[in-house]
Amino acid sequence: MTWQQKIDDALTARRSADALRRRHAVVQGAGRWLSAGDRQYLNFSSNDYLGLSHHPQIICAWQQGAERFGVGSGGSGHVSGYSVAHQALEEELAQWLGYSRALLFISGFAANQAVIAALMAKDDRIVADRLSHASLLEAASLSPAQLRRFTHNNPEHLSRLLVAPTSGQQLVVTEGVFSMDGDSAPLVEIQRTAQQHRAWLLVDDAHGIGVTGDEGRGSCWQQQVKPELLVVTFGKGFGVSGAAILCSDSVAEYLLQFARHLIYSTSMPPAQAQALRAALAVIRSDEGRQRREKLASLIEHFRAGVDTTAFALAPSHSAIQPLIVGDNARALQLAETLRSQGCWASAIRPPTVPAGTARLRLTLTQAHEKQDIDRLLEVLHGAV
Incomplete structure (x- = not known):
C-alpha cells in the first residue's frame, strides 16, 4: 500500500462512518454569539464558561x-x-x-x-x-x-x-x-x-x-x-x-x-x-462569584427545560451538557437543524467519544441570557 492509498483509505473510512471532522472559519466564536459567514448564531459550543475572553x-x-x-x-x-x-x-x-x-x-x-x-x-x-x-x-x-x-x-x-x-x-x-x-x-x-x-x-x-x-x-x-x-x-x-x-x-x-x-x-x-x-x-473577586452563580442558574434552568423535550441529557451539572444521540448521522443532522434555527452546536462523534455515544456537546456560559436558553429549548422541542 502506498502512502497515498493509506491516506485515502483512512479518509474514506471516516466519511463512510459519518465521523469526518471539519473546521469552520468563524469571525467570532468565543462569546454569546458566534459569527460565521454572513450569519450570527447563539453559541452553545464555547468553553469560555465565565465569559472572560472579552472582559x-x-x-x-x-x-x-x-x-x-x-x-x-x-x-x-x-x-x-x-x-x-x-x-x-x-x-x-x-x-x-x-x-x-x-x-x-x-x-x-x-x-x-x-x-x-x-x-x-x-x-x-x-x-x-x-x-x-x-x-x-x-x-x-x-x-x-x-x-x-x-x-x-x-x-x-x-x-x-x-x-x-x-x-x-x-x-x-x-x-x-x-x-x-x-x-x-x-x-x-x-x-x-x-x-x-x-x-x-x-x-x-x-x-x-x-x-x-x-x-x-x-x-x-x-x-x-x-x-x-x-x-x-x-x-x-x-x-x-x-x-x-x-x-x-x-x-x-x-x-x-x-x-x-x-x-x-x-x-x-x-x-x-x-x-x-x-x-x-x-x-x-466578587464579580467572579456572581458569574459562577449566574452560570449555575442557567444550567439549572436548561436541565429543567430539557426534561420537557424528547431528549435526554447525561447526568451533568457542569457547563458541559451532553445531549446523547447515539448515531453519528443523527447527531450531525440534529446539529444542522439547530444551526438552521440560529443555534450553533457541535456534533461530537467517535473516536472522540465511545462508539454509539455520538452527541451534541452543548456548553452554557455566563455570557448567555435566560432567553438564549429558552430559544435553545424551543428549537430542541421542534427538532424531534
Whole structure:
C-alpha cells in the first residue's frame, strides 16, 4: 500500500462512518454569539464558561503587557523566555491553590504530555479513568509505563487494578470534570484508593478550574482533595489559553530538568501571562462569584427545560451538557437543524467519544441570557 492509498483509505473510512471532522472559519466564536459567514448564531459550543475572553480588564492587561514585553517571549524559559510576568503568575497560582510551586505550559495537552513523559519509566504503571482526555491517554500510551484503564468513576475497579504486583511506581489519572460527559470524578474515593496502594494521583481539572469551588479553585478544592499533581488549563474558565502544573518543590525542580516540553518549547508570551493574572483576579473577586452563580442558574434552568423535550441529557451539572444521540448521522443532522434555527452546536462523534455515544456537546456560559436558553429549548422541542 502506498502512502497515498493509506491516506485515502483512512479518509474514506471516516466519511463512510459519518465521523469526518471539519473546521469552520468563524469571525467570532468565543462569546454569546458566534459569527460565521454572513450569519450570527447563539453559541452553545464555547468553553469560555465565565465569559472572560472579552472582559475589558483582561484585554487591557494583555495590551499593556504587549506594550511592555512585546508580543512574544523570545525563547524557551530555560534560555531567555521566562519573564517576571511568568514568575508572578506561577507564584499567584501556587498560593491560590495551596501548592509549593506552579509551572506554566503553552497548553493543557503539552502539560499532560510533559509530566507523564518525564515521570513514568518502564516498570511503572499508569491507571487512568477510561474516559480521560486524549492528551492523558496518548501520553500514557506513548510512555514506557504499563497503561491500565479503570471503569469510568469506579474506585472499586481502580483498586483491583492497583493491587496487581508491580516493581515500579503507580500513577492514577483522572479528570476533575470530564470534558465530554460533564460529570465530576469522585475524587475523595479515588484519592483514598490511590493512597492505599502508595500511588500518586494526577487530576486534570481543565473544566473545573475557575468555575467550581470556593473562589473558583476547582474540583479538588471543592472536594477537599490535594493530588500530588494538579493540571489546570486557562482556555476554559480563564477565557485565555495555556496551562500549569501544580506540585511540590522537588517535583517542580525535577520537571525543570527533565520535562522536554518546558526545555525545548518557546514559552507563552509574557503579555499572555499578564492577561492570565488579570483573569485570576476577576475569578477570585466578587464579580467572579456572581458569574459562577449566574452560570449555575442557567444550567439549572436548561436541565429543567430539557426534561420537557424528547431528549435526554447525561447526568451533568457542569457547563458541559451532553445531549446523547447515539448515531453519528443523527447527531450531525440534529446539529444542522439547530444551526438552521440560529443555534450553533457541535456534533461530537467517535473516536472522540465511545462508539454509539455520538452527541451534541452543548456548553452554557455566563455570557448567555435566560432567553438564549429558552430559544435553545424551543428549537430542541421542534427538532424531534
